[in-house]
Amino acid sequence: MQQGKQRSYEELRLEKSPTGIRGFDEITQGGLPRGRTALVTGGPGTGKTMFAMEFLVKGATEFGETGVFVSFEETPDELIANSASLGFSLPELCESNRLHMDYVRVERSEIEETGEYDLEGLFIRLSHAINSVGAKRLVLDTIETLFSGLSNASILRAELRRLFRWLKDKGMTTIVTGERGANSLTREGLEEYVSDCVILLDHRVAEQVSTRRIRVVKYRGTEHGTNEYPFLISGRGFMVLPITSMKLDYQADEEHVSSGIPRLDAMLDGKGFYRGSLLLVSGTAGTGKTSVAASFADAACRRGERCMYFAFEESDQQLIRNMRSIGLDLRRWVEKGRLMIVGQRPTVHGLEHHLMTMQFMIDDFDPAMVVVDPITNLTQVGIISDVRAMLARLVDHLKGRKITVFFTSLTQGGADEEMTEVGISSLADTWLKLQNLETGGERNRAITILKSRGMAHSNQVREFLLTSEGIDLVDVYVGPEGVLTGSARVSREADEKAREAALRLEIDRLDAERKKKRALLEERIARLRSEFEGDERELEGRIHLEKLKMETMIQKRKEIGISRKAET
């Protein structure tokens, strides 16, 4: 019995028909309500027709559901041309009977109203079209046009109500498009008839840059995201970016990769940064952010990985030329297909468009590393909070794919240098700060690691040199005068050298004296020894003599005794 109850719950749950539109199925948790009618409304040029068309195209190509597109505004030829720009080949789908297009033209100037009528003709056409391809999906774009062609609105309303009920009975998953009115969702109040799902598209211009937004106004019987989501109409269709998909569930990689600057690797626990982490390099203008970024890219290419470089301030040619001056030959990587430099001013597109284009390109190129240089240029396109959200999304997307991300960020002079303009620093795993130190009438570059999550890292300031052989880091001179860099450091080093040389000389002198003294002593010892040896020999001679004398004396005494015949 309980089982039966469960099953009935399953049956009761609203079934959904996936649209195949990237991101949209996520925010609606599965797509449009199956077997029901959804209203897609919005101002002119907001992409209603393309949304509906993609629903049919994806239905036919990805979900095996054929569709019927009934157009009240555009002819099939126009639709084919417009859809081609989204990468859909409608003629192919029509020929294989997976899509049927019908153009309904109601031209008021040709029509005389002479009495009672109904929309049975439309019903028959729909029914015929649906049956001819076995359609499960239907689009009516824009049925409101009927109101301008036919004057009897009360008949129309009654008939539309009948139409939507009829479609529901037939189990058609339908999209009805409507033009947004001044104070209502649609001019003719279609939302009254279509009560299951209402989607609002919007196209607005803020600071000369357009952004498209989509919002699920109503979705009966299901959870759905209620935010406004940015979307894009690109050469590959409709794309919605779910803002809230901020799950932090990507894998953390243990692998270290080199930065291409040996001394910097040494500062980062001797191994470099983590693969799949986010690196941020911030600094004021001219501190060498791009050079560091290019070094990282070069190192990636050297390892045989692919790298994608979004340059928002330079063209690819310019970047290649400039980096050659510090000994980085990026051209060869471009030629080998390992490096892709995308030089583009962000102001060309709106923010969402930009992010999505980037995601597309990244998905296509499949790099191991992505450089965005600099992210601060994106603030020209959008509000900072938007930019931050967008970058967070991009970072999540990339980290999820184990792509190492490298952002450079321009800090304004005078501002707090440990604050990035976009406020992205909290997302960063490793944050390098480049700065200009001005001492002794010159500016010198210095690099510090502000943070590097999950690894022991140096706390030292290093001087950062751009040489024709690449980037080099040298120790700064830390003395009683403070931190010295550049020629101050060089002159300080020269001073030190001179002092050292003087000391060395002194040591040598003392050593020589020591040697001399020793020689003198040795000489004296030798002389004394030879004197002593002379004396010794003489004394020995005398001892010998005296001994002889003594023996002779004893001998004589014995001889005398014998001669006296004395007893012994």
Place this chain on the structure above:
Amino acid sequence: MAKKNDSDSKTQAFEKALAGDQAKRYVLRLYVTGSTPKSVRAIRNLRKLCEEHLQGKYEMEVIDIYQQPELAQNADIVVTPTLVKRLPLPLRKFIGDLSDMEQVLKGMDITLKS
């Protein structure tokens, strides 16, 4: 209920019309949906109109789009009943059950015999 001409005579009629006789000859098609009251009224009204005003210079065809739905698409029928005046040019559509005879005659450019 439908008076149907075969395709030969239709072609002839069309050619004749092109030959410069269009002011005289009316080619009319009425699209209806089965025998609903509106359909029946429209047919009755059209017959009456033809007999009273177009005696001998009209061709009329009644099409039931329930039976031939593809014709509805070809002729771009949305509303039923619809009367299409194919000739004389310009093409015009009269929607509804044709009970407003005055409106129909005006649209067909027929002056009433008073």
